[in-house]
Amino acid sequence: MAKLNINGTVHEVDAPGDMPLLWAIRDLAGLSGTKFGCGLAQCGACTIHLDNEPVRSCQTFVEDADGATITTIEGLNGKVTDTVRAVWTEMDVPQCGYCQSGQIMSAVALLTANKMPTDADIDDSMSGNLCRCGTYHRIRAGIHEAAKRLEA
Amino acid sequence: MMNIMRKYGLEPAMETSRRQFIVGAAAVTGGLVVGFGAGAATPGKQKEAPTIDPFDAYIQISADNKVTILSSQFDMGQGSYHGIATLVIEELGASWDQITVQGASGNKAYYANLAFGGTFQGSGGSTSITSFYTRYRTAGATARTMLSEAAAKAWGVPVTEISVAEGRLAHKSGKSATFGDMAGAAVNVPVPKNVTLKAPSEWTEIGRVDARRHDTASKTDGTHDFTIDVKLPGMLTAVMIHPPRFGGTVKSFDAAKAKSMPGVVDVVALPRGVAVVAQNTWAALQARDAVTVQWDDSEAEMRGTDQIIAEYKTLATGKPGIIAVDTGDADEAFAGAAKVLEAEYTFPYLAHAAMEPLNAVAHRNADGILDIWGGHQMPDIYQDHAAKAAGVKPEQVRMNIMKTGGGFGRRACPADGDITAEVASIAKAIGFTAPVKLQWTRENDMRGGRYRPAYVHRLKAGLDAVGNLVAWDHHIVGQSIIKDTLPFLLAKNGLDFMSVEGAANMPYTIPNFRVGVTNAEVGVPVLWWRSVGSTHNAYATEVFLDEVARAAGKDPLAMRLELLKDKPRHVGVLKLAAEKAGWGVKTIPKGHALGLSVHESFHSYVAEVAEVSVEEGLPKVHRVVAAVDCGIPINPNVIEAQVQGSIGFGLGAILAEKVTMTAGVVDQGNYDTYTPLRMNAMPDVDVHIVASDASPTGIGEPAVPPIGPAVANAVAAATGKVYRDLPMIKDG
Numbered sequence: 001m002a003k004l005n006i007n008g009t010v011h012e013v014d015a016p017g018d019m020p021l022l023w024a025i026r027d028l029a030g031l032s033g034t035k036f037g038c039g040l041a042q043c044g045a046c047t048i049h050l051d052n053e054p055v056r057s058c059q060t061f062v063e064d065a066d067g068a069t070i071t072t073i074e075g076l077n078g079k080v081t082d083t084v085r086a087v088w089t090e091m092d093v094p095q096c097g098y099c100q101s102g103q104i105m106s107a108v109a110l111l112t113a114n115k116m117p118t119d120a121d122i123d124d125s126m127s128g129n130l131c132r133c134g135t136y137h138r139i140r141a142g143i144h145e146a147a148k149r150l151e152a
Numbered sequence: 153m154m155n156i157m158r159k160y161g162l163e164p165a166m167e168t169s170r171r172q173f174i175v176g177a178a179a180v181t182g183g184l185v186v187g188f189g190a191g192a193a194t195p196g197k198q199k200e201a202p203t204i205d206p207f208d209a210y211i212q213i214s215a216d217n218k219v220t221i222l223s224s225q226f227d228m229g230q231g232s233y234h235g236i237a238t239l240v241i242e243e244l245g246a247s248w249d250q251i252t253v254q255g256a257s258g259n260k261a262y263y264a265n266l267a268f269g270g271t272f273q274g275s276g277g278s279t280s281i282t283s284f285y286t287r288y289r290t291a292g293a294t295a296r297t298m299l300s301e302a303a304a305k306a307w308g309v310p311v312t313e314i315s316v317a318e319g320r321l322a323h324k325s326g327k328s329a330t331f332g333d334m335a336g337a338a339v340n341v342p343v344p345k346n347v348t349l350k351a352p353s354e355w356t357e358i359g360r361v362d363a364r365r366h367d368t369a370s371k372t373d374g375t376h377d378f379t380i381d382v383k384l385p386g387m388l389t390a391v392m393i394h395p396p397r398f399g400g401t402v403k404s405f406d407a408a409k410a411k412s413m414p415g416v417v418d419v420v421a422l423p424r425g426v427a428v429v430a431q432n433t434w435a436a437l438q439a440r441d442a443v444t445v446q447w448d449d450s451e452a453e454m455r456g457t458d459q460i461i462a463e464y465k466t467l468a469t470g471k472p473g474i475i476a477v478d479t480g481d482a483d484e485a486f487a488g489a490a491k492v493l494e495a496e497y498t499f500p501y502l503a504h505a506a507m508e509p510l511n512a513v514a515h516r517n518a519d520g521i522l523d524i525w526g527g528h529q530m531p532d533i534y535q536d537h538a539a540k541a542a543g544v545k546p547e548q549v550r551m552n553i554m555k556t557g558g559g560f561g562r563r564a565c566p567a568d569g570d571i572t573a574e575v576a577s578i579a580k581a582i583g584f585t586a587p588v589k590l591q592w593t594r595e596n597d598m599r600g601g602r603y604r605p606a607y608v609h610r611l612k613a614g615l616d617a618v619g620n621l622v623a624w625d626h627h628i629v630g631q632s633i634i635k636d637t638l639p640f641l642l643a644k645n646g647l648d649f650m651s652v653e654g655a656a657n658m659p660y661t662i663p664n665f666r667v668g669v670t671n672a673e674v675g676v677p678v679l680w681w682r683s684v685g686s687t688h689n690a691y692a693t694e695v696f697l698d699e700v701a702r703a704a705g706k707d708p709l710a711m712r713l714e715l716l717k718d719k720p721r722h723v724g725v726l727k728l729a730a731e732k733a734g735w736g737v738k739t740i741p742k743g744h745a746l747g748l749s750v751h752e753s754f755h756s757y758v759a760e761v762a763e764v765s766v767e768e769g770l771p772k773v774h775r776v777v778a779a780v781d782c783g784i785p786i787n788p789n790v791i792e793a794q795v796q797g798s799i800g801f802g803l804g805a806i807l808a809e810k811v812t813m814t815a816g817v818v819d820q821g822n823y824d825t826y827t828p829l830r831m832n833a834m835p836d837v838d839v840h841i842v843a844s845d846a847s848p849t850g851i852g853e854p855a856v857p858p859i860g861p862a863v864a865n866a867v868a869a870a871t872g873k874v875y876r877d878l879p880m881i882k883d884g
C-alpha cells in the first residue's frame with residue numbers, strides 16, 4: 001500500500017512504486033481531471049503539481065511522491081487559480097477541453113512563479129502542453145490578461 | 153446523396169424541402185418534449201404528427217424547469233452543442249442557465265444529417281449548423297408556442313399577450329410562470345402546424361458578439377467528462393496489441409507470463425489483434441509488454457512510404473484514371489502557349505492525433521442491452537458494427553455519446569466501426585462479465601491508420617504572350633477516401649469527389665481546364681482529416697497559382713482578382729483579408745514577406761494572409777490575417793475560435809507533420825516523432841468575419857486549407873524557395 005497525499009487527502013492505494021502517478025491518480029484515487037495524452041512527457045495533458053512544482057504525472061512515479069503533496073486540477077485553488085479560471089471562461093479559451101487541465105496547471109505554475117510573464121516566458125513554460133484544437137492564441141492572451149488582473 | 157454531391161458542386165448546402173420534418177410533441181413525466189419525424193413530402197396530403205419517443209426528441213422541458221437539448225450533432229470541441237443551443241434558445245426564449253445539451257442517438261429519422269442524404273446520423277463536413285439551422289429553430293419556436301398557449305389558457309388571456317424571455321412566461325397583469333410550471337399543461341396543446349420563426353432583425357442570441365460558450369467552466373476544473381473518464385462499478389481496462397503492419401493478422405500468441413501478472417484478468421485474441429484486460433490501466437500496460445505475438449503478414453501492406461510515393465510520381469506523369477473536369481481544349485492551349493510551367497507537389501500521410509487517444513466503454517446490462525460509450529460520430533453505423541462484433545442484434549445495442557477530446561475526422565469510421573466494434577468484441581470475449589474500457593495508447597492511435605492519404609500532384613499551366621492564364625492541367629494521385637468508407641457516394645465513373653474537391657471546382661476562370669485523378673490501391677486505411685480534399689488541393693492550386701503569377705510578373709492578389717469572375721464571396725474575403733493585412737501598402741519588417749490564399753470549402757469562404765520570415769532556413773510565421781464568410785454568423789466568438797484553432801492545426805501539419813512507413817511499419821509513435829504545432833510556433837491571428845445574410849455554413853474546417861498556401865507563398869516571396877514537398881521541416 002502506498003500513501004498519496006492528493007489535494008490534502010491521503011489516499012491509500014494498492015500501487016507498485018513504479019506505477020506512474022497518472023494512473024494511480026486516475027484509476028486508483030478516482031480523480032479523472034488529470035488526462036492521459038501520450039504517456040511519454042510529450043503533451044502535458046497529465047500535468048500535476050508535486051510540492052507546488054508542475055510535473056508530468058505520466059513520467060513521475062508513485063515512489064517519487066512519498067512524503068510529497070500532490071495537487072491536481074480538482075484541488076487547485078487560490079487567487080491565481082481563480083483568476084485563471086475566470087479568464088479562461090470569459091475568453092472562451094477551451095475548445096474540446098481535453099488538454100485544458102494540463103494547460104491550467106502549467107499556467108497557474110507560471111503565474112505563481114512569474115507575475116508578469118513575457119511572450120518568451122509563455123513560450124518556455126507552455127510549449128510542453130500540446131493543444132490539438134489550437135487554443136494557443138487564447139491561452140497566451142489569457143495568461144497576459146490574468147497577470148494584468150492579478151497585478152491590479 | 154445528392155446533398156453531399158452538392159458539396160462538390162457550387163450550390164449552397166441549404167436545408168431543402170426534399171424531406172419534410174413534421175413536428176410532434178409528447179408528455180414525459182410532467183414535461184414537454186418536442187421533436188420531429190421525417191415524412192415524405194407528398195403534396196396535398198397532410199401527415200399526422202408522429203408519436204414522439206421522449207428519448208428521440210430535440211427538446212425536453214421538465215417540470216423542474218430544466219431544458220435539455222438533444223443534439224443530433226456531435227461535439228468534438230468545435231462548439232456544435234453551443235451552436236445548436238443558440239438556435240433553440242433564440243426561438244424558445246430559454247435562459248442559458250436552465251439548459252443542458254446532450255448528445256443524442258438512436259433514431260435515423262429524427263437525427264439524420266440532410267447533408268449526408270438524410271439516411272444516417274453523422275457529424276462531419278462542417279455540416280452541423282447548415283443541416284440543422286431550420287430544424288432546431290423550429291423545435292424551439294414550437295415549444296415556445298405550446299408553452300404560451302398553455303399559459304394563456306391557464307390565465308384566461310389571449311395568447312398574443314403572453315411574453316417569453318429568459319425562461320419565463322409573463323402577462324402584463326403581473327402573472328408569470330416558469331417553463332417548468334407550464335410544461336405539463338403544454339403537452340395537451342395541439343402541436344402548431346406552422347410556427348413563424350423570428351426575423352433576423354429580432355434576433356438576440358444568433359450573432360451575439362459577447363456570447364460565450366455555456367460549457368466552459370467544467371473544462372477548467374476537471375469535471376468535464378470524456379470517454380476516458382467513464383467510471384462503472386467493477387470496470388476493467390483493456391489495452392490493445394495491433395499488428396505492426398496494416399492488413400496483418402494474429403498467427404499465434406503467448407500470454408502465459410502476462411496472465412500471471414498482478415491485476416491481469418484475461419488476454420484475448422480479436423479480429424484486429426490481441427487485447428489485454430486488467431484491473432487498471434497500468435496493470436494492463438505492464439502485461440501488454442509481456443505478451444509475445446506471431447503475426448501473419450501474408451495479406452499485409454509491405455511497402456514503405458518512399459516506395460509508395462515513388463510509384464505515385466510515376467503514375468502522375470501518365471494519364472489520369474478518371475477525368476473530373478475537362479473544359480476547352482487543354483492540350484491545344486498548351487501547344488499554343490507562350491510559356492508553360494510544370495510542377496510536382498507531394499503530400500505525406502497525416503494523423504489526426506487528437507489529444508484523447510481513441511477509447512470506448514462497453515457494458516452489458518442485466519436486461520441484455522449492451523451499452524457502448526464513446527465519441528460516436530456516426531452512431532447509427534457504429535451500432536450495427538458493435539452489434540455484429542458482440543453477436544447481438546442492433547436494437548440490443550445502445551450508443552451513449554460522450555464528449556470527445558478532439559476528433560478532426562478520426563471518430564467517423566463507417567467502414568468497420570473501429571474502436572466501437574473493438575470494444576464490443578472484447579466485451580464478448582470476456583463473456584460480458586464486467587464493464588470494460590478500451591483505451592488505446594498514443595502509439596496505438598498514431599499507428600492505427602485512418603490517415604489523411606498521401607498524394608502526389610502534377611500541375612501544368614499555360615500563359616499566353618501577354619501573361620494571361622489560358623490553360624491548366626492538374627493530375628492528383630492517391631487513395632480514395634470514400635471507396636472504403638461510404639462507397640455509395642462514388643460517382644458512376646468511379647470518381648471520389650473528395651479527391652478533387654477544391655481542385656476541380658477551383659474558382660478561377662481558365663478557358664482550358666482539366667482535372668483528373670488516379671486512385672491508387674494501397675493497404676493503408678485512410679479517412680477524412682479536417683477539411684478533407686481541400687487539405688492538399690488548396691495547397692497545390694494556390695501555391696502553383698503564385699508560381700504562375702511570378703512567371704507572369706503579376707501581383708498574386710491582382711492576378712486572383714482578375715481570374716475571379718462572378719465569385720463575389722471569394723472576392724469579398726480576399727479583399728478584406730488583403731486590406732486588413734495591409735497588402736501592398738504596409739511596411740513590414742526587413743526579411744519578412746506576405747503571402748495570401750483564398751479557398752472555399754463546405755460553402756464557407758476563407759482568405760488568409762500570412763506574414764513570414766525565414767530563420768536559420770526554417771519558416772517562422774508571425775501573423776495571420778483571416779477573413780471568413782460563412783453566411784449568417786451564428787456565434788461570432790465560436791467562429792473566431794475555430795479560425796484561430798484551424799490555423800494552428802493546419803500550420804502544424806504543413807510545417808512538420810508526417811506519417812511515414814518503413815517496409816510497411818509506421819515510423820512515428822508519439823508526439824516526439826509526430827509533431828503538431830506548439831505554443832512557441834503559434835502566430836498572432838487576426839480574424840475578420842464578413843457580415844452576411846446567406847444561409848449559415850460550417851466553420852469547423854474551412855480555415856484549415858488556406859494557411860498552408862498562404863505561408864508557402866510568403867516564404868516564396870521572401871526567399872524564392874517554393875515548398876513543393878510537405879512537410880516543410882523534414883526532421884522535427
Ligand code: FES
Nearest residue numbers: 037038039044058
Ligand atoms: S500524458 Fe503525460 S505528458 Fe502526455
Ligand code: FES
Nearest residue numbers: 096097099131133
Ligand atoms: S482544447 Fe482540445 S486539445 Fe486543447
